[in-house]
Each structure stands twice: as C-alpha cells, then as structure tokens.
Amino acid sequence: METPLAVASVLYLAGYAVRVLAHGMDQIWLDLCLAVTLSAWSVFIVDYAVRVRLSGLKPLRFVRAHLLGTVVLILPLLRPLQMVKIYEQIQRRRDQPRLTLYARVMAYSSLTVALLGFAGALAVLQHERGAPDATIRTFGDSLWWAAETLTTVGYGDVTPVTPTGRVIAVGMMACGVALLGAVTGSFSSWLIQTFTREDEKGPPGNSPGAP
Structure with a gap:
C-alpha cells in the first residue's frame, strides 16, 4: 500500500490547494477538486480499517499503539505528513542506502x-x-x-x-x-x-x- 498511500497524499494536498487558491474558478472544477480530496481521504480510511482488522487488536488498543496514524486520519490538515513515513518504508523495502x-x-x-x-x-x-x-x-x-x-x-x-x-x-x-x-x-x-x-x-x- 505504500505507493497508493503516497499517491493519495499528493492528490489530497493538490485537490485541497486548488480549492483554496483557485476559489474563483467554475463550480464544476471546485466540485471535482472536492471529489478528489474526499476520494483520497477514503483511501486512508480504508487502509486504517484494514490495518485494525489485520492487527488482531481491539480498536482502542490499536489507536494507542498507532497514535500518529490515528491523528493523521482524523485531521485532514496533517494528511501530507503521512508521506514522510511512507518514504521511509519505501527506502527500507528497496534496500536503498539509508x-x-x-x-x-x-x-x-x-x-x-x-x-x-x-x-x-x-x-x-x-x-x-x-x-x-x-x-x-x-x-x-x-x-x-x-x-x-x-x-x-x-x-x-x-x-x-x-x-x-x-x-x-x-x-x-x-x-x-x-x-x-x-x-x-x-x-x-x-x-x-x-x-x-x-x-x-x-x-x-x-x-x-x-x-
């Protein structure tokens, strides 16, 4: 899921940025940006739900063990920070020099x-x-x-x-x-x-x- 999550982070930030910076554009494009933002957010929600399921932990215990991921899920403002963790995982998986x-x-x-x-x-x-x-x-x-x-x-x-x-x-x-x-x-x-x-x-x- 590293690559889809990285793409979702970029799309979330891009869609949100366009909605804020180009707020005077046609409504159809603003709605499209909103759809992209919400779709990207849904990817993180699905990923979080799957990880809770596969962990075998109770939801509250999982939240305590993965506090940063939970905060990132709840607060869209911090969504781009997920790319930092994803970059580290990609570097490890590909055995890149660290x-x-x-x-x-x-x-x-x-x-x-x-x-x-x-x-x-x-x-x-x-x-x-x-x-x-x-x-x-x-x-x-x-x-x-x-x-x-x-x-x-x-x-x-x-x-x-x-x-x-x-x-x-x-x-x-x-x-x-x-x-x-x-x-x-x-x-x-x-x-x-x-x-x-x-x-x-x-x-x-x-x-x-x-x-």
Missing part, C-alpha cells in the same frame, strides 16, 4: 515542517480571507504567517482573527517547537559527536607509536 540517524532526523523534520507549513497556510487562508478585519487575505500573507508561527517568531503583523484560524495557529506553534527542536538538537548532537572524534584522534604527532 542516511545516518542524525541526517534522517534533520531531513524528515525539515520535510515535515515544509509540508505542515504549506498545509497550514492553505487552511488559515481558507478561513481568514473572508473574515471581517482579517489581515491574512492572500496566499503570500498566509505563507508569511506560517513561517512566523512555525518558528515561533510571531511579529504580529498578520494574525488569524477567526476561532478556527487560531486553533490552527496553536497546533502549528506546538508542532513548530517540537520539529525545529528535533532539527537543532540533532545538528548539535552531530557537531558534538564530530568534535569528540577529532579530540580523540589528537594531533598527528601524538598518535600511538609516533616518534
């Missing part, structure tokens, strides 16, 4: 931040652009806001004013702190490990057996 642990954490966290920022920008734009006194009215505004929120900078020049937009903001702030912390923490650990190895080697003239 990156070191630190590099993998940084790469996957960066990919997750990019996907989450794009999806969050779309969701906020959808709910904010028609609201009274809204400061987020274009996709550029929402991308700028997403970058501010994920990095927890928060200049305050553009902010959500609707309840839904603020809920999305809270989720993105929490995810931003965790994901960026994983990137910086992994990079710091890699630097410490590298410098430790260099110190253990010592100067060339102090190596064992040197005259």
Whole structure:
C-alpha cells in the first residue's frame, strides 16, 4: 500500500490547494477538486480499517499503539505528513542506502515542517480571507504567517482573527517547537559527536607509536 498511500497524499494536498487558491474558478472544477480530496481521504480510511482488522487488536488498543496514524486520519490538515513515513518504508523495502540517524532526523523534520507549513497556510487562508478585519487575505500573507508561527517568531503583523484560524495557529506553534527542536538538537548532537572524534584522534604527532 505504500505507493497508493503516497499517491493519495499528493492528490489530497493538490485537490485541497486548488480549492483554496483557485476559489474563483467554475463550480464544476471546485466540485471535482472536492471529489478528489474526499476520494483520497477514503483511501486512508480504508487502509486504517484494514490495518485494525489485520492487527488482531481491539480498536482502542490499536489507536494507542498507532497514535500518529490515528491523528493523521482524523485531521485532514496533517494528511501530507503521512508521506514522510511512507518514504521511509519505501527506502527500507528497496534496500536503498539509508542516511545516518542524525541526517534522517534533520531531513524528515525539515520535510515535515515544509509540508505542515504549506498545509497550514492553505487552511488559515481558507478561513481568514473572508473574515471581517482579517489581515491574512492572500496566499503570500498566509505563507508569511506560517513561517512566523512555525518558528515561533510571531511579529504580529498578520494574525488569524477567526476561532478556527487560531486553533490552527496553536497546533502549528506546538508542532513548530517540537520539529525545529528535533532539527537543532540533532545538528548539535552531530557537531558534538564530530568534535569528540577529532579530540580523540589528537594531533598527528601524538598518535600511538609516533616518534
């Protein structure tokens, strides 16, 4: 199911993006994008139901054991994040060379931040652009806001004013702190490990057996 799930993730994000960014197009095309989005979502629902059935676990126990998959299923905003896990499974199945642990954490966290920022920008734009006194009215505004929120900078020049937009903001702030912390923490650990190895080697003239 790796390939169908990856395709479904791309189709979900593409259909949702077109509906938000091209909201002025003919209704028939908007309905088509909605159908693509819902069809892609149904693929994940079927996959989740099959995995619950084959696991032999009770539903509540399966939910606790696969919390990320459950969250991704319930919250369409996080649907693209499934591609990160799918990519890892494909790499293992095809016996492709794998990156070191630190590099993998940084790469996957960066990919997750990019996907989450794009999806969050779309969701906020959808709910904010028609609201009274809204400061987020274009996709550029929402991308700028997403970058501010994920990095927890928060200049305050553009902010959500609707309840839904603020809920999305809270989720993105929490995810931003965790994901960026994983990137910086992994990079710091890699630097410490590298410098430790260099110190253990010592100067060339102090190596064992040197005259």
